[in-house]
């Protein structure tokens with residue numbers, strides 16, 4: 001294979017890492033926004049509970065006012081009753097007084113009902129407020145975590161970018177361009193491993209003489225897959241190195257018996 005291929009293999013590894021780190025970094029603002037959304041829900045609950053409480057207070061005041069009005073009326077009738085001349089007029093006033101007192105009782109009952117309900121609503125407000133506080137605290141902690149993760153990812157990205165520069169330095173200009181062009185077309189991937197005589201980029205069979213060339217240390221050629229166009233490389237042991245030693249040079253564990 002071409003002597004720059006090992007650098008390109010490493011470059012590919014670094015570039016994939018860079019792509020992952022970038023995607024990761026891009027996800028942080030969304031994660032922060034999502035965390036904020038949860039707070040919006042808790043704030044909404046507080047607002048809704050307070051709204052119910054305000055309505056309940058308004059209702060209580062209305063019944064309070066009504067009760068006072070009927071009390072005033074009853075007092076006025078009682079004041080008048082001392083001055084009436086006929087039994088008939090007196091009875092009519094007594095009737096009005098009884099009616100006004102009944103209305104007072106009714107308004108006071110309603111007032112009591114509303115006040116009892118208001119206690120429940122006040123509890124709801126307090127609960128919603130404590131939930132909001134909890135949500136705010138956990139959000140602050142979560143934001144801190146997310147920001148720390150983002151800072152760490154940024155650092156890793158800077159390191160990977162520096163590694164990219166270092167790795168690409170020994171690669172000739174034309175090969176850099178080729179690599180960049182192919183990577184751009186293939187979602188960041190420019191290299192394809194050949195294993196079992198197959199391009200791992202697309203599955204196409206690679207011709208035996210090309211596999212042979214890829215394994216040869218003396219070859220200066222760059223080979224690309226005929227189908228997907230990725231730059232081919234192999235990690236398999238170089239066969240002629242083995243045959244130069246005679247047979248397989250690895251110690252056989254089977255010989256222990």
Ligand SMILES: [Zn+2]
Pocket residue numbers: 192199200201202203204225226227228229230
């Ligand atoms: Zn291919």
